[in-house]
Amino acid sequence: MTTPLRVVIADDQALVRTGFTMILGAQGIEVVAEADTGAAAVQAVRRTLPDVVLMDVRMPEMDGLEATRRILSADSEHSPRVIILTTFDLDQYVYAALNAGASGFLLKDISPEHLVNAVRTVQTGDALLAPAITRRLIARFARRDDPSLPGGHDRAAQHSRLSSLTPRETEVLLLISHGLSNSELAAHLHLSEATVKTHVARILAKLHLRDRVQAVVLAYQTGLATPAHPSPVGEAGR
Template identity: 70%
Template sequence: MTDPLRAVIADDQALVRAGFRMILTAHGIDVVAEAADGAEAVDAVRRTRPDVVLMDIRMPETDGLEATRRIFTDAEGERPRVLILTTFDLDELVYEALSAGASGFLLKDVTPEHLVAAVRLVRTGDALLAPTITRRLVERHARTAPPAEAAGTHRDLAVLTARELEVLRLLARGLSNAELAGRLHLSETTVKTHVGRILAKLGLRDRVQAVVTAYETGLVTAGAQEGEPRPVERS
């Protein structure tokens, strides 16, 4: 029997924390700690070493963005998955949180079933939630980032094969593994292998970070059509 999934809930509203705790506990997920702000969340992660952190993006004193950064800077051993909670789907801080290491995001009006499924999903590493919304959010904020500067400070895509670049480009457009398999005439197993190699070569945690990387390096540009990727120079 596998150990129960362990979660920390960080939100400045006690009622929200209580509601999420009730839902998760009812579905066999062990809520090991609660936090009312980001500093408490970081401390709770250090003490309890959870699998997943439900992190409110806007909290007093230390917000969810800073807390996420601290978790991924300070954590020893296997880091938890951070799932960002927001009240609306275009919160300007969500993109920064994803860049800081968060594995995805949820709206606070999520249904109980979706909440439980999302927490279980991010534990497995298949972290790209609501891909079309995530893509729209990434595109919106990618427009404000200096492309040359972002590409110069980020990972080098030249380590990827032509096929892996194609998979990454389509993944960044929000395609699921099944859609990628259909588009590229591959099996889902082969697609998963390609995705795994992309993450390993670029030192990425999950699909969300792959999406962010595709935009920040210029492989995919905000507003470009699916068939019009920006070319990537190979040395």
């Protein structure tokens, strides 16, 4: 029997927590704890060891970004994936969330179906961002001298890591930077999804990256990808 996904929901609004719990529970995803402050979220994660955390940004005592940093910096063999959820579509939260180690950033007005898909996506090791946010990330990551970006001071090391990739892996990384999913990668490269997953796993391992969000960051920081480079499948790169 498959073990259900285990989720912690951190939000200072009880109605939001209840709604998310009902949506996830209806799809067989277990909510193991709820928290109404960032500090309570950190404690809940340490106590329950969930697979995924849904983290609000604005909460009392400790905000969701600081809670995310503490959760993901903890010396633990079990590190959950964190999805930042907010009603505020503000850039500074996106960049701060990525720097804190979040695997996804979504607005609270997403549909129940997309919420469930987001939890399942990040739990498998992928990462996600709302399309509008991705477009702005690409524009900002093109400014590779910005020291506020993840790894912004270590360009030589980043280029050295890229040199460890095979030509095929470099091609896959470029396509990932344009937002292609595994199925889209498989179709574009005429490969099976299993082969694509193997390529992606090797890329992340060689570059010492946690997930696809970090891979996108690295591709733009090093100049491998640029906003002017068109996506091979149209809208997927937007």
